[in-house]
Amino acid sequence: MSILVLGTVALDTVKTPCGLRKDILGGSAVHFSMSARLFSGVSLVAVVGEDFPKQHLGFLRRKGLDISAITQSAGKTFKWSGEYQGDLNSAITHHTELGVLLNFQPAISNAHKKSKYLFLANIDPVIQRQVIRSMQSPRLIALDSMNFWINNKRQELVKTLKLTNIYVANDQEARQLSQENNLFKAAKALTRLGPKMILIKKGEHGVLFYSDKYIFVLPAYPVERVVDPTGAGDTFAGGFMGYLAKAKKTDSQTIKKALAYGTICASINVEDFGTGCTDGLKSVDLDKRMRRFSKIAGLNLDIRK
C-alpha cells in the first residue's frame, strides 16, 4: 500500500562532534521516505527552489521514490543549519531559511488523492489540513509537528489534529501541547484532541505508544557511535508508518512490530550524516538488526529469520 508524505525537502548544514557537512540532502519528507521505502511505495509532496541540485532529485528517484509531486518554485530551497554538542540529544539551530516554503501550496494529483496512508511531516498545520481535505478516502493519517507550531499556531494545529488518527511527537512537544509533565498523562490528554493513537519519541530513551486499547514502551536500540541525529525522528516515523502500510492493519501486534522497525530505522539513520546510512539500506539489513534488537530488548516479535 502506497504512502503519501507531505513535508520538507531541504539542504542541511550540520556540525556534530564527528564533523561538518554543508548543504547535504535533508528535510522531514526525505528522512521519512528513506526508511518508509523499504516497506511500501512512497510519494513525496514537497517544494524545492531553483537552486536545488538536480542530482538530489536523481538520488531520490533512484531510491524508488515517486517525486512527481515535488514542485520546483522560483526562490531558494529551505535551508537549515545547526549543531549538536556533547550527548547529541538536542540540536542548536544556527540558521533557518524558509525560502520557497513560505508560499508553498501543495497541489495533489488525482492519483495521489487516492492514497490510503498519509503522513504529514512537520510543516505549517494549515497546509497539513489542506492536504488532509484533498484526500478521497484515507485509511490512516499520521501527523508530526514541532514546538514552533505549538507556540505560534496552536489553534490551527489543534484543528488539524482532530482530523488525524496518529499524533507523532517528541517528549518535549508532547509535554508542551498537553501541558502535562508526566508522559503517560500527556499521551492520554493528547488523545482527547482527536488522534486515537499517540506516539511519543524519546530519542536515545526509546518510545512510548499510547492508545485507549493498549500502550507500549520500547527502549532505543543502543548505538555506540552517533554521528548525526538529524532526521532520526522522521526516519523512525518512516519505518513505523511504512510497516503499518505494508501490514494494512493496526492491531496491537502490528503496532508493536511497527514501533520496533521505526526504532531500528532511526538507529541506522544516526550512524552517518544525512542519508549516508539509509542510502544503501536493504530489508535484509533491517531484519538483521531487528533480530539483534529483539534479543537485547527481550521482545517477543515474530521476525522472519
Place this chain on the structure above:
Amino acid sequence: MSILVLGTVALDTVKTPCGLRKDILGGSAVHFSMSARLFSGVSLVAVVGEDFPKQHLGFLRRKGLDISAITQSAGKTFKWSGEYQGDLNSAITHHTELGVLLNFQPAISNAHKKSKYLFLANIDPVIQRQVIRSMQSPRLIALDSMNFWINNKRQELVKTLKLTNIYVANDQEARQLSQENNLFKAAKALTRLGPKMILIKKGEHGVLFYSDKYIFVLPAYPVERVVDPTGAGDTFAGGFMGYLAKAKKTDSQTIKKALAYGTICASINVEDFGTGCTDGLKSVDLDKRMRRFSKIAGLNLDIRK
C-alpha cells in the same frame, strides 16, 4: 538462597510535589531489602544511632528480614534530607548528617560469612572491601556506589570493584567513572575495571545491562503518579539481586527476568513515600505487574500466570 546486604539504614526527610515527610525510615540497605525479601532471605549489615526509633527495627523484623547484624552505636543515626522538583528525576540534597556512619566497622558473624550472595549498597568503598574480604566463598558480589566516592575515593572504589561480579550504577555515575559519554561504551569500559556485568540504571528511562556475552535494554514501567523516587535504584537492585539469588544462576534468560523484576519493584517503590508501597507488597502483586509490563514492553518473559 540468602543475601547479605551492606548499606545504610537512615532517617530521611523528603519533600516532593506530593508532600513532605520527616524522619521516615530509609537508607540503601532498607530499600534494597524491601524488594529482595520477596525472593530470598535477606540479612542487613548496617549501623544505627541511639536515636533510632525501636518501631523501625520492629517493622523490618516483621517484614521477615534478619536484622541481627544491624548494630546500634553511641551517636546519631545517618540522616538525609532532600527535595525533588518538577520532573522528579534528580534530588536536591539539603542536608546530610553521617552520624554513626562515620566510625562504622561492620562485624560479620560466622553465619553471615557463609552467605553466597552479597550486595554492597552505597557506602565507603573501604568498608565494602572489608566485607568482601570477610566472606568465605561468595558466589555473586554486586556493588553500588555514588558520585561522592567516585570523586573522593576513586582509587579505593576501583580497588574494591576488582573484587566484584556486578557493578550497579546510574547513568551519571557510569559516565563519571568510565569517562565515556556514550553509555554503551561506558559499560564496556567499566567491565575492564573488574566486574564482568554492568547494570546501568537510567531512572524513568529504564536500564542497560552489559556483559561481554550479552546486553539487554529495558524501558521503565510507566508510572502515572510518581510520589517519591527516593530509594528507587536500591529497590531495583533488590528485585534484581533477589531474583538472581532465588534462581541461583546468571544465564541470559535469568538476567533478563531479574532486570524486569527490578524494574517492577522500582516502579512500585516510587508510588508512595519511603517504604509506603513496598510495605504491603506481595509476590502476587509483583507477578501481576510483571504480566502487564511484559505486555506493554512486548517482552518474551516466561512469567507464572
